[in-house]
Amino acid sequence: MTQTVPLSQPSPRQLMLRRARGHRGLLIGGAIVLAVLIAALLAPWLAPYDPFAQDLSRRLIPPVWADKGSWDHVFGTDALGRDYLSRLIHGARISLLIGVCAAIGSGLIGTTLGLIAGYYGGRVDSFVTFFVSVRLALPVVLVALAVVSIFGGSLWIVVAVLSLLLWDRFAVVVRSATMQLRGQEFVTAARAMGASTPRILLAELLPNLIGPLVVVASLEVAHAILLESALSFLGLGVQPPTPSWGLMVSEGKGMVFFDARLIALPGAAIAVLVLGINLIGDGLRDVLAPEGRG
Numbered sequence: 082m083t084q085t086v087p088l089s090q091p092s093p094r095q096l097m098l099r100r101a102r103g104h105r106g107l108l109i110g111g112a113i114v115l116a117v118l119i120a121a122l123l124a125p126w127l128a129p130y131d132p133f134a135q136d137l138s139r140r141l142i143p144p145v146w147a148d149k150g151s152w153d154h155v156f157g158t159d160a161l162g163r164d165y166l167s168r169l170i171h172g173a174r175i176s177l178l179i180g181v182c183a184a185i186g187s188g189l190i191g192t193t194l195g196l197i198a199g200y201y202g203g204r205v206d207s208f209v210t211f212f213v214s215v216r217l218a219l220p221v222v223l224v225a226l227a228v229v230s231i232f233g234g235s236l237w238i239v240v241a242v243l244s245l246l247l248w249d250r251f252a253v254v255v256r257s258a259t260m261q262l263r264g265q266e267f268v269t270a271a272r273a274m275g276a277s278t279p280r281i282l283l284a285e286l287l288p289n290l291i292g293p294l295v296v297v298a299s300l301e302v303a304h305a306i307l308l309e310s311a312l313s314f315l316g317l318g319v320q321p322p323t324p325s326w327g328l329m330v331s332e333g334k335g336m337v338f339f340d341a342r343l344i345a346l347p348g349a350a351i352a353v354l355v356l357g358i359n360l361i362g363d364g365l366r367d368v369l370a371p372e373g374r375g
Contacts, residue, residue: 097368097369100367100368101364101368104364104367104368106360106363106364106367107360107361107363107364107365107367107368108364109357109360110356110357110358110359110360110361110362110363110364111357111360111361111364112357113353113354113356113357113360114354114357114358114361117173117177117353117354117357118177120170120173121170121173121174121177124170124171124173124174127170128164128166128167128170128171129155129164129166129167130154130163130164130166130167131164131167132163132164132167132168132170132171132324133163133322133324134163134164135161135162135163136158136162136163137161137162138162139154139158139162140158140159140160140161140162141157141158141159141160141336141340142154142157142158142162143157143340144156144157144165144342145157154166156169156342156346157342159329159332159333159343160332160333160336160343165342165343165346167324168324168329169324169326169329169346169347169350171324172324172325172326172329172347172350173326173350173354175236175309175319175323175324175325175326176306176309176310176325176326176351176354177306177354178236179236179239179240179243179305179306179309179319180302180303180305180306180309180358181302182240182244183239183240183243183244183247183301183302183305183309184247184298184301184302184305185244185298186240186241186243186244186245186248187243187244187245187246187247187248187251187301187305188248188251188294188297188298188301190244190245190248190251190252191248191249191250191251191252191253191255192251192252192255192287192290192294194209194212194213194248194252194255194256195209195251195252195253195254195255195256195258195259196255196256196259196282196286196287197209197282198210198252198256198259199255199256199257199258199259199260199262199263200259200263200278200281200282200286202260206256209252209256210256213249213252213253216246216248216249217249219246221246221247221308222308222311224246225242225243225246225308225312225317226312226315226317228242229242229312229317229318230317234312234313234316234317234318234319234320235319235320236319236323239309239312239318239319243305243308243309247301247304247305247308250297250300250301251294251297251298251301254293254294254297255290255293255294258289258290258293259286259290262286262289262290263286267285268281268285268286271284271285292365292369293369295365295369296362296365296366296369299358299359299361299362299365300358300359300362302358303354303355303358303359303362306351306354306355306358307351307355309325309327310325310326310327310330310351311327312327313325313326313327313328313330313331314327314328314330314331314334315331316331326347326348326350326351327347327351329343329346329347330344330347330348330351333347
């Protein structure tokens with residue numbers, strides 16, 4: 082009589098990887114963001130020209146697909162004779178740097194407030210909730226415009242302003258998750274063993290919040306990129322001659338009826354990058370919490 086050998090069940094990590102490989106949106110978004118990331122990291126070697134070099138004798142050269150276009154400048158040149166492809170490639174660095182740094186800064190603020198409010202509750206929770214309500218009552222774009230216009234527009238000022246304005250979603254998500262976890266047995270056991278409050282927050286609760294934090298962070302990166310593009314378009318974000326996609330749209334708006342590529346190319350780059358990041362965020366949400374999702 083033959084004895085059947087029970088099949089081993091896949092681990093949760095294997096199931097997660099299997100769901101990730103089968104999630105089309107996550108794969109497409111990952112490919113988009115990976116391509117932009119590689120272009121940003123290898124910009125000095127991929128860009129055919131110096132993005133700051135001006136040559137008025139070669140201004141407004143059409144792209145290669147237009148009449149009189151040339152492969153010397155695949156995307157043509159701008160009004161100052163700068164190679165447009167080179168500025169687009171270097172602009173990816175600015176967008177990703179601002180998006181990631183703003184998400185990290187806002188994540189630190191929001192996660193700290195959410196952990197404290199969710200763990201302590203009571204008056205502490207009421208104070209943090211009131212603070213979140215005040216932040217939600219402030220229009221992000223208008224406040225960012227006011228602050229940047231006062232302190233001036235630069236890369237790190239934009240990062241600081243966005244970090245101070247985009248933390249509310251982190252705080253709300255972390256607060257809700259912490260309230261659900263603070264009564265669990267592993268937290269009670271750590272408290273009974275004499276673990277300090279900072280250790281409980283950082284070693285017991287925070288590792289269980291990594292999944293929601295990753296999802297929120299991916300969405301806030303896209304949000305920060307859009308806000309930076311809007312500020313740069315209005316002339317209050319990254320200042321020239323730094324290649325920023327929002328600034329490139331602003332510089333080309335005067336030529337929209339004569340040479341639409343000056344707006345279409347950086348605008349399309351912003352849209353594609355934000356789409357890729359949002360696809361990653363949606364995919365991570367489905368992979369990390371697949372219950373009830375198709």
